[in-house]
Amino acid sequence: MEAAPREVRAVVIGGGQAGLATGYYLRRSGLTPGRDFVILDAATTVGGAWARMWPTLRTFSPTQHSSLPGWMMPPWTGDGGYPPAAHVVDYLTRYEERYDLDVRRSVSVESVSRGEKLVVHTSDGDWLADHIISATGTWSRPFVPTYPGSFVGRQLHTAGYRRAADFAGERVLIVGGGNSAAQILAEVSQVADTTWVTLRPPRFLPDDVDGRALFEIATRRHRVRQLGEPDTGGVAGLGDIVMVDSVRDARDRDVLHARRTFARLIEHGVRWTDGGESTFDTIVWCTGFRPALSHLSRLGLRGPDGLIPTHGTQAINEPRLHLIGYGDWTGPASATLIGAGRAARDLVAGL
Incomplete structure (x- = not known):
């Protein structure tokens, strides 16, 4: 019953x-x-x-x-x-x-x-x-964007990432321009050959700006919009990526370089918009x-x-x-x- x-x-x-x-x-x-x-x-x-x-x-x-x-x-x-x-x-x-x-x-x-x-x-x-x-x-x-073509290597999303050691010695493509991508890139780049791709150039916050400042800016923006005043744009004018210690270390190692996203997937990698190709063992989708x-x-x-x-x-x-x-x-x-x-x-x- x-x-x-x-x-x-x-x-x-x-x-x-x-x-x-x-x-x-x-x-x-x-x-x-x-x-x-x-x-x-x-x-x-x-x-x-x-x-x-x-x-x-x-x-x-x-x-x-x-x-x-x-x-x-x-x-x-x-x-x-x-x-x-x-x-x-x-x-x-x-x-x-x-x-x-x-x-x-x-x-x-x-x-x-x-x-x-x-x-x-x-x-x-x-x-x-x-x-x-x-x-x-x-x-x-987890969201993974659709690209033409197919890739036979390993693919995982941020949600499936656990530790950098799993990629030791590999060629790894990291896709995404946010905090998760930057933190994973910072770790994986210590043990693997990494390439970072983003839809637009990554934007790093000043070293002294953390989540507290971001929250206060977002709150002020919300209040302004509720009052019908012009949108301030919130945190967008500052940047996207918080410079936690691991990301600062990656900057010091000169690995925080991103290139624009690719045109299509191929069997063992990607084809870029200029027609060139790169091979990878793994793609990590840090795409939200x-x-x-x-x-x-x-x-x-x-x-x-x-x-x-x-x-x-x-x-x-x-x-x-x-x-x-x-x-x-x-x-x-x-x-x-x-x-x-x-x-x-x-x-x-x-x-």
Whole structure:
């Protein structure tokens, strides 16, 4: 016999940084975890995307500017002050325990449907909720662009990268112009012959500009746009790549050189736009991610760009649904630790 749906005030879908920050503010508003709201997470372990990132990945800010609300991340003093992924996972684990957020893991949300309340259909039965907060992030949807031709060597995305030693002695093509590409290039170039390609020349931030400054700039831009004033362009005028220690070292080794992207894939490499060819053993696609929104497809809310139109975090055509942690379209820098906390604060205040 099928179990009756369980009813709560709010269901949070996703137990990573954005889901935990939302849980913190729901708890602080007087709701009880597990009774008044529930956090559902498809993963088996704590840490969200951080638990699946490569171990040497660094945050873009020191710990005092990379924390969730209520409890500051313990300092990382090992090297340079920019914590690695494992330190973030440990922090998120302890954060969840500290606030007793009662995250239900290994529960995948299959779909959401409308009714008198929103219905969340999961691998562990249904939930009825007055509000749904989707915080599934992007890591589960790596994006690889389409090029003509085919390549028979090894290909992997940022999401599958683990360590530079796996490429020792190889010829490696790294595709992408963001922080992941720069950090992976910095590591792999120490053990392999690397080539870096980007759609446009890479833009490096000044050495003294880190994630804190980027967040504040993004926040000011958001406020200006809300007031209807001319768009300042945000961080775009500064650059894209944060100069963490490994990237600075790569600059000192003179390997931060990118060439424009290729015309097509060939069996053992690529053909450039000038007709020349290069051979590679591996291609690493550092080409970003897309929002993981398939669980919301039954609601029919996506716009032509594939995103769900929102006002702040609230879906315009389904006000009982909020989205958090997917990037600037759901709050300034909401895919960062500090940004997720501020977006969650505003989200819960509006429920």
